[in-house]
Amino acid sequence: MQARLQARGPAHVELKEAWRKADKYMFMKKVKAEVISSKMIEKDIYDLCLNYEGAKDAKPGQFVGVFPESDAHLLMRPISICSFDDKTLRLVYRVVGFGTDEFSKLKEGDSAIILGNLGNGFDVDLCKGKTVVLMGGGIGIPPMLGLAKTLKEKGITDDVHAFLGYRDKNTFLDKEFEEVCNVHLASDNGEIGFHGNVVDALKSSGVKADIIMACGPMPMLKGIKYYAEGENIDAYISLEERMACGVGACLGCVVKTTKEDHHSHVNNARICTDGPVFDARDVDI
Amino acid sequence: MQARLQARGPAHVELKEAWRKADKYMFMKKVKAEVISSKMIEKDIYDLCLNYEGAKDAKPGQFVGVFPESDAHLLMRPISICSFDDKTLRLVYRVVGFGTDEFSKLKEGDSAIILGNLGNGFDVDLCKGKTVVLMGGGIGIPPMLGLAKTLKEKGITDDVHAFLGYRDKNTFLDKEFEEVCNVHLASDNGEIGFHGNVVDALKSSGVKADIIMACGPMPMLKGIKYYAEGENIDAYISLEERMACGVGACLGCVVKTTKEDHHSHVNNARICTDGPVFDARDVDI
Amino acid sequence: MNTKINIAGVEFKNPVMTASGTFGSGMEYSSFVDLNKLGAVVTKGVASVPWPGNPTKRVAEVYGGMLNAIGLQNPGVDVFMERDLAFLSNYDTKVIVNVCGKSVEEYIAVVEKLNDTKVDMYEINVSCPNVKEGAIAFGQNADVLYDVTKKIKEASKKPIIMKLSPNVTSIKDMAKAAEAGGADAISLINTITGMKIDIERQTFVLANKTGGMSGPAIKPVAVRMVYECANAVSIPIIGMGGIATAEDAIEFMLAGATGVAVGMMNFVNPYATEEVVKGIEDYMIRHNIDDINTIIGAVH
Amino acid sequence: MNTKINIAGVEFKNPVMTASGTFGSGMEYSSFVDLNKLGAVVTKGVASVPWPGNPTKRVAEVYGGMLNAIGLQNPGVDVFMERDLAFLSNYDTKVIVNVCGKSVEEYIAVVEKLNDTKVDMYEINVSCPNVKEGAIAFGQNADVLYDVTKKIKEASKKPIIMKLSPNVTSIKDMAKAAEAGGADAISLINTITGMKIDIERQTFVLANKTGGMSGPAIKPVAVRMVYECANAVSIPIIGMGGIATAEDAIEFMLAGATGVAVGMMNFVNPYATEEVVKGIEDYMIRHNIDDINTIIGAVH
């Protein structure tokens, strides 16, 4: 180790440059973003469009931190990028507490304070030419829409199936999925689509996934990990955890990993920077 | 004492009723008040008009507490009532820190959170038929305007002289004083009116005051107390101190008094409730 | 639905009290809230003789709270009995008198004067950071606290609550000392010592240099200390420190407080106490809670 | 205009540092701020071997601040040297390594490994409230602190800063013990132990139950403690606790801090450190201050 340390000069300049140049750090700023529109699309579910300079660098599965205005509530709220184009960013979120409630009151012309782009996102290149199954549960559905759109727009594959799980018949975003991929609905209470969870919906659908990409509540992600490992399918899942910094500095947001993590070497990876998207095999959930 | 305590029943119901009915507690609420207008009338000096249900109970020299929106800045900012009519309240204040800066951004249609009406105010009945000298220094000028207007409107006396002290030629509100009383200007740098303070301006004016009512910075109020005691003139001065509650509960805002105060019996009266207007002889400033 | 709680044999109609020094003796806030709706009014500190308190400036705003260095200005127990206690006896609420002193004898002098009045309990302030003698010194050393508690308890005909200072290494040790000394209950937290400097004028904001910090900013420290004490002693706890809403109050109760007190937030929202009472009832309905006592210390 | 300060013979280009654990080893924030502009980067706590830290949830928001119970997750001194120290040596800033351990031997193991590297100083964390052994226990007893300081100082080839816990009755006594033990400087405050309860789910928000509170909410306590220590010891002080702006930093310096560190507020404003550096210069211009050293402890 001492030897390696001594030889640090040029080698480590490289490291630093690599860090700065790494694709995912292309856009990493805290900025004011103008609200283009904000509307409720379902009970407690809001759809926020922002004029955001980081949009052009966004990748599906990445997220941004949205800061409340309140001086009492200082931490950013992590919200996945739902979709994006060159200039605009779309966030779809559920009102669950102080911050999201505050955001829901934003109006056209207001501004939102955004830290982004954060996290690694889904690697769309892994999907090339494959039968891709996207699985979204509840408020985990929005980021899958950006992914579905990207797969279509970039012509990566045209065999994409989205399995979308809702609580009940109050669905959201499903119409937009229909424009870009095959859609399979499921609901917890059976009011619409498959009666049950998305994993069972997939099993009963006859769709043979080459690769799964998913976001949703922990029980759903556990189910997917278990299923995918059993079937030996690659699965990439997007995780959530309480965050403070969002940039990998505070070590607040870790998930147990099956391999040694590259940061602390203690099988605890940072969801904000090493994730939020992980190979399901790599995390111990 | 024990004897008196035992006989407390009916006697003390009286006390309670008296408290509730006391004139100055006629309107005492925390309310939202709609902003009718807000404008800068001089560098850093703002003029805020509010639709305020407590206005009809207001007395000149009383003040209200204005709460910042910020969750970090919780205490109200005491601001004197500049003038008022049945429905509207006018506050004129200088931007000196966080709260006043925040208020300066209020716009028509916004609302301000007001705790009022606070304090005793000037007793206009003492002025009946007398030569009244009103003295205002700097941001102590606004409350004197409401007093001048009341003296005129209620026909209490028509011999009212306002001595208004400014830093320099950038005067404010003086035109409005001219509509209701005689006006004598003074400025620290001599750019306008008498060159010097308002006490010296009064001395050199030849006006013979029967009673003085004043608001302004501490050195000016000390000067008035000294002058009035020397000349044996009644003087009522409005004091300032850091406040927390504004209603007499916290004992934050005391001033040393020459007589025993009625609350704590320690010669420390509460400016917010026993004042802000005091007989100059009663305070040890 | 039962909102009644019991501390040392005294029954309170609900757990909501006022924190000493933030509510006068109730008079000042009686135009905002109906004192009959409150569990108890806890008075400003009362000494054996009038105290003038500290010079001004006595209060300063800080982020999410305030500092105060009032220095326990009060009219002394005689005026208190004649005026404040008389006023309070018109209301159907419990009266807890906060007692301050510079020596054990001074505390006892107040207690003895009030022993035959209708006062329900004493809260012994051994934790005010703003006076030089007595007060906080008694509350920062477990042996001294034990001793002071014991002596005051002996002199008292009413249950005593020892009010603890958070400015200690181990709040548990202080709670245990108070319990061992015979305290019927403890209340916490008093203010945390803080300081504010005016950087433009390069002076202390408070004449006393330091002041006691209160308000929402201190709540997490207060909740933690209530929790620690609840696990260390078996006497009831009255929790306070930044309570603004029923949600805050419930957080303290879940941590182990039997009663709760609203302090600085009265200044910000003079209706706060009554709103907390109402909000606790709403919470009970929402969570199907029949008896408020079931949530005391429920998170552990 | 001189913004240079000197602590134990180490010259810093300005007083502004990063608070340990809030800035990684600088890498993460190097895309927001130019590390060359900072007085020093203070690293996350480094132990002799990798530490996994606590289970999640590890962080919680509180009024005007946050709680953390990271539990000192870190890759250990070997990886630290190879990667983080190597990274930092590309910058023209001082490097202070925050050292943690569960026993004196563990602290010393880290110190000895780093003794022949380009690290400028050590900050010895005897005040982390989030790990069971060592850490805070060393920082809450003056005798133990004296002893730990002395032993680490003996093993160290670089100046050592003892990082003090605010969770004590007398911060002065702790500062004096550190000084007596041979500390070259002290830094304060580490976090104040707090707790948050989720009242809807009736659970602790943090897996560790308690966490360390930081952010603007704790600033008045931190300023007071810096002031108290400045009047108790003659070694330099690095002040921290809620610093968000240059104004906050100057408040600490006026109270007696030679250096200042930005902690939690990096998370809220990743540009904070550089802005504080710039803002201090603005203040110096506004107040006609030639040498920043003249404001250290200027209010007393």
Ligand SMILES: Cc1cc2nc3c(=O)[nH]c(=O)nc-3n(C[C@H](O)[C@H](O)[C@H](O)COP(=O)(O)OP(=O)(O)OC[C@H]3O[C@@H](n4cnc5c(N)ncnc54)[C@H](O)[C@@H]3O)c2cc1C
């Ligand atoms: C990577 C990531 C992506 C996310 N994407 C979305 C999304 O696209 N749409 C959406 O509706 N929600 C999303 N969430 C969850 C979202 O972050 C929380 O719902 C939100 O932070 C709640 O904030 P609040 O102030 O309304 O709630 P409060 O409960 O008042 O928040 C208190 C604190 O807890 C944190 N917190 C609360 N719930 C969560 C949670 N589930 N995950 C992480 N932190 C939480 C808050 O950020 C805040 O710091 C995502 C979370 C993560 C980690």
Ligand SMILES: Cc1cc2nc3c(=O)[nH]c(=O)nc-3n(C[C@H](O)[C@H](O)[C@H](O)COP(=O)(O)OP(=O)(O)OC[C@H]3O[C@@H](n4cnc5c(N)ncnc54)[C@H](O)[C@@H]3O)c2cc1C
């Ligand atoms: C009875 C009374 C009447 C007043 N009337 C007026 C008026 O009509 N117009 C006007 O411009 N100003 C008036 N003031 C002064 C005004 O209250 C302060 O300028 C204002 O509170 C400053 O708030 P800030 O947030 O801008 O300043 P900051 O310095 O950020 O305030 C910090 C804290 O200090 C308090 N504070 C600061 N300066 C003063 C002060 N001079 N007096 C009392 N508290 C202060 C604030 O209320 C706040 O709690 C009056 C003060 C009192 C006591």
Ligand SMILES: Cc1cc2nc3c(=O)[nH]c(=O)nc-3n(C[C@H](O)[C@H](O)[C@H](O)COP(=O)(O)O)c2cc1C
């Ligand atoms: C202005 C003020 C005066 C106080 N006076 C007393 C007092 O006389 N006796 C006492 O025991 N506590 C006193 N306290 C402490 C409060 O009762 C309470 O313990 C503390 O403020 C924490 O609660 P809070 O954050 O809700 O204000 C005072 C607090 C304030 C803000």
Ligand SMILES: Cc1cc2nc3c(=O)[nH]c(=O)nc-3n(C[C@H](O)[C@H](O)[C@H](O)COP(=O)(O)O)c2cc1C
């Ligand atoms: C997420 C987090 C991690 C921390 N980790 C450490 C640490 O490893 N070692 C240490 O001495 N202090 C640690 N601290 C304490 C800070 O360095 C600092 O003393 C404290 O947070 C107060 O400063 P602040 O209010 O500016 O954050 C940590 C603080 C936070 C918020």
Ligand code: FES
């Ligand atoms: S949120 Fe700080 S490391 Fe992930």
Ligand code: FES
């Ligand atoms: S401000 Fe509280 S008594 Fe005057």
